[in-house]
Amino acid sequence: MAMKIGDKPFFGRVDDALKDDFMRQAMSSAQDRLRGKKISATVEDELVGDWEEWRSAGEEIRRHTLENLDFYLDQLSENFSKRGGHVYFAATAEDATRYIQEVAKKKNAKKVTKAKSMVTEEIGLNEALEEVGCEVYETDLAEYILQIDDHDRPSHIVVPSLHKNKEQIRDTFRDKANYTGTEEPKQLAAFARSQLRETFMQADIGVTGCNFAVAESGSISLVTNEGNANMVTTFPETQISIMGMERLVPTWEELDVMINLLSRSAVGQKITTYVTNLTPQVTEDSIDAPKEFHLVILDAGRSKALGTEFQSALHCIRCAACVNVCPVYRHIGGHAYGSIYQGPIGAVLSPILGGYEEYGELPFASSLCAACSEACPVKIPLHEQLIRHREIYVKEKAKTTEKLAMKTFGIGASSPSLFRLAVKGMPTMMKPLVKDDSISSGPGPMKLWTAVRDFPAPGNGNFRHWFDNHKKGGGTDG
Amino acid sequence: MKVSLFVTCLSEMFYQNVAKDVVEVLERLGCDIDFPKGQICCGQPAYNSGYREDAQKAAKQMISSFENSEFIVTPSGSCAAMFKEYPELFKEDKEWHERAITVADKTYEFTQFIVNVLKVEDLGAAYSARATYHTSCHMMRLLKETEAPFKLLANVKGLELLPLANNYDCCGFGGTFAVKMAPISEQMVDEKVRHVEESTATLLIAADNGCMMNIKGRIDRKGKAIEVKHIAQILNSRVEGSV
Numbered sequence: 001m002a003m004k005i006g007d008k009p010f011f012g013r014v015d016d017a018l019k020d021d022f023m024r025q026a027m028s029s030a031q032d033r034l035r036g037k038k039i040s041a042t043v044e045d046e047l048v049g050d051w052e053e054w055r056s057a058g059e060e061i062r063r064h065t066l067e068n069l070d071f072y073l074d075q076l077s078e079n080f081s082k083r084g085g086h087v088y089f090a091a092t093a094e095d096a097t098r099y100i101q102e103v104a105k106k107k108n109a110k111k112v113t114k115a116k117s118m119v120t121e122e123i124g125l126n127e128a129l130e131e132v133g134c135e136v137y138e139t140d141l142a143e144y145i146l147q148i149d150d151h152d153r154p155s156h157i158v159v160p161s162l163h164k165n166k167e168q169i170r171d172t173f174r175d176k177a178n179y180t181g182t183e184e185p186k187q188l189a190a191f192a193r194s195q196l197r198e199t200f201m202q203a204d205i206g207v208t209g210c211n212f213a214v215a216e217s218g219s220i221s222l223v224t225n226e227g228n229a230n231m232v233t234t235f236p237e238t239q240i241s242i243m244g245m246e247r248l249v250p251t252w253e254e255l256d257v258m259i260n261l262l263s264r265s266a267v268g269q270k271i272t273t274y275v276t277n278l279t280p281q282v283t284e285d286s287i288d289a290p291k292e293f294h295l296v297i298l299d300a301g302r303s304k305a306l307g308t309e310f311q312s313a314l315h316c317i318r319c320a321a322c323v324n325v326c327p328v329y330r331h332i333g334g335h336a337y338g339s340i341y342q343g344p345i346g347a348v349l350s351p352i353l354g355g356y357e358e359y360g361e362l363p364f365a366s367s368l369c370a371a372c373s374e375a376c377p378v379k380i381p382l383h384e385q386l387i388r389h390r391e392i393y394v395k396e397k398a399k400t401t402e403k404l405a406m407k408t409f410g411i412g413a414s415s416p417s418l419f420r421l422a423v424k425g426m427p428t429m430m431k432p433l434v435k436d437d438s439i440s441s442g443p444g445p446m447k448l449w450t451a452v453r454d455f456p457a458p459g460n461g462n463f464r465h466w467f468d469n470h471k472k473g474g475g476t477d478g
Numbered sequence: 479m480k481v482s483l484f485v486t487c488l489s490e491m492f493y494q495n496v497a498k499d500v501v502e503v504l505e506r507l508g509c510d511i512d513f514p515k516g517q518i519c520c521g522q523p524a525y526n527s528g529y530r531e532d533a534q535k536a537a538k539q540m541i542s543s544f545e546n547s548e549f550i551v552t553p554s555g556s557c558a559a560m561f562k563e564y565p566e567l568f569k570e571d572k573e574w575h576e577r578a579i580t581v582a583d584k585t586y587e588f589t590q591f592i593v594n595v596l597k598v599e600d601l602g603a604a605y606s607a608r609a610t611y612h613t614s615c616h617m618m619r620l621l622k623e624t625e626a627p628f629k630l631l632a633n634v635k636g637l638e639l640l641p642l643a644n645n646y647d648c649c650g651f652g653g654t655f656a657v658k659m660a661p662i663s664e665q666m667v668d669e670k671v672r673h674v675e676e677s678t679a680t681l682l683i684a685a686d687n688g689c690m691m692n693i694k695g696r697i698d699r700k701g702k703a704i705e706v707k708h709i710a711q712i713l714n715s716r717v718e719g720s721v
Contacts, residue, residue, distance in 0.1 A: 011661070015661065018662075327650070332662060364658055368615075370616070374619050387525070393528060395528075403529075406532045407532060409524050410531070410535040413519045413539060414539040415539075416516050448660045449657055451660065452663075453698075454698040456492040457492075458492055459492055462494070464515070466498065
């Protein structure tokens with residue numbers, strides 16, 4: 001449930017999205033804005049040098065780490081524990097939430113503050129903590145907005161409230177939190193800040209995700225702009241950080257490369273306002289660090305991709321660069337994907353983590369334009385992985401008519417004589433449909449095409465004949 | 479130079495004039511063109527839809543037809559990119575994998591071949607129009623050919639080439655995507671048509687018949703006064719008396 005958004009089937013969600021003019025406007029202007037920012041922080045930034053070299057370095061680091069995942073996880077776990085931290089390997093989302101519930105119960109926790117974390121959305125942590133009597137406070141501005149708006153779901157992995165504009169946010173604040181100010185972003189942020197300030201100080205547990213863990217020192221790194229993650233990890237006596245099992249780097253040297261790739265690709269910033277690195281420092285008299293620090297390392301389907309053609313999907317650093325250039329996401333937005341992981345990477349990851357039954361249609365929601373693969377800072381061949389998913393999906397779930405059509409295609413495309421017959425016969429066959437050199441209403445599957453576009457009338461089917469004549473010196477008339 | 483024409487199934491079925499223009503342009507540049515008779519379709523519709531085995535059938539037919547060619551030239555960046563994908567398609571079949579590499583290595587998209595192999599940028603073409611150019615995704619991102627069409631169009635006399643906003647966004651064709659995801663594809667092609675209109679061009683030039691079929695289909699349906707032509711048609715337009 002936690003990863004899933006909405007109950008409608010895929011096309012129902014798409015229909016809803018396409019009717020939402022405001023959301024679509026927000027998506028396309030956000031994409032255009034982010035594209036410009038990314039270009040100026042990457043290929044156009046002289047300090048960067050060759051951006052392609054950075055991408056290759058990122059790819060190499062990620063590949064090396066994933067190929068040696070057991071070693072680095074072991075190292076991370078050992079170093080984290082050595083400094084007094086507690087490491088828990090969760091095989092499933094339920095394992096993770098159960099463990100965290102236990103910690104909350106043991107600490108008799110009442111208030112939990114959270115920094116932005118998609119992996120906690122994935123496992124449904126807020127609901128799990130509420131079950132054991134905790135009040136959970138999202139402190140990232142975008143997540144705060146969604147939470148007070150009756151637990152709306154994220155539509156973008158980096159900017160979860162991308163589908164809302166400032167007027168809508170003002171109204172939400174007015175309706176749900178007695179806000180009296182205007183839609184001016186500064187005022188809205190100041191209001192959220194004033195609401196959250198007390199909460200930060202009262203929290204019993206601080207929860208964060210993890211952008212990268214550093215194996216050599218047992219540290220976790222958080223990349224943020226608002227400073228809320230620092231508040232979340234400074235005040236409470238207990239800190240719990242949750243990470244996907246793939247989210248680590250060997251050393252601080254690689255961390256440097258990855259942070260550059262992440263902040264430049266995600267938001268077009270050379271570096272984000274805060275890069276917070278936390279290493280357990282558990283002592284009895286510790287005053288500026290949590291007395292208890294838990295690291296939950298989550299599998300929840302990830303290991304299924306190891307050793308398969310999808311392994312490189314685990315290289316993902318959640319920058320959303322692929323989402324920001326996807327022409328499909330541009331029109332349908334995040335919620336239509338029905339998963340908290342949306343866009344091209346969502347269409348690749350969601351079936352891996354949540355199965356084909358629930359997410360098998362997502363890989364088809366791409367024109368395979370490859371803008372995603374081109375944008376990815378760690379060079380995940382996203383559009384190719386979408387095709388790999390399709391190959392698996394059609395074997396199990398394709399309609400018989402489609403399978404038959406493709407079989408026919410295979411036969412037709414390997415028999416020149418059949419093909420020639422088809423090309424020759426087509427003009428006659430299609431003649432009843434043709435008007436003014438095009439077809440505006442076609443039968444069968446063609447109907448889906450001609451519902452919105454004209455279909456070209458077939459030519460005279462004589463190119464081969466023309467070519468032979470032409471070669472014999474028969475001129476250029478066909 | 480011996481060149482085998484890979485005409486593409488779309489050109490053969492719907493755009494014979496484009497195919498003829500390709501032949502004439504290449505011949506004028508001194509190419510000796512042959513047309514391997516066994517050619518049908520590159521297999522992309524099946525491959526992109528997840529039907530690997532059916533795509534392999536199409537691919538084998540094409541590999542057998544083209545493996546002895548010196549150069550393979552096609553007026554479609556997308557179909558050229560599919561030829562380049564053949565080695566991956568046969569990665570588990572040693573014999574066909576090697577044959578696939580032979581074919582992939584000598585495949586060129588039409589404009590790419592003229593600019594990068596023949597080293598010609600001025601074809602002496604002339605065409606008077608206010609035009610804009612649609613950069614097709616597969617040519618740009620899979621073949622990584624971003625310059626050849628522009629170099630050639632820059633030398634077409636009388637042609638004013640206007641910038642196209644969001645030219646990097648897909649037109650929404652995507653083969654079977656256009657019908658499988660029809661409501662999304664519709665929005666994508668609509669936005670493309672809107673940007674073409676906003677460019678104030680009265681002619682849209684493209685180098686891929688798939689994109690053309692999609693964008694032109696929508697332009698015509700909406701009754702817009704914008705012509706759509708393949709780049710070969712423009713490059714084969716001549717000023718009288720030129721070579």
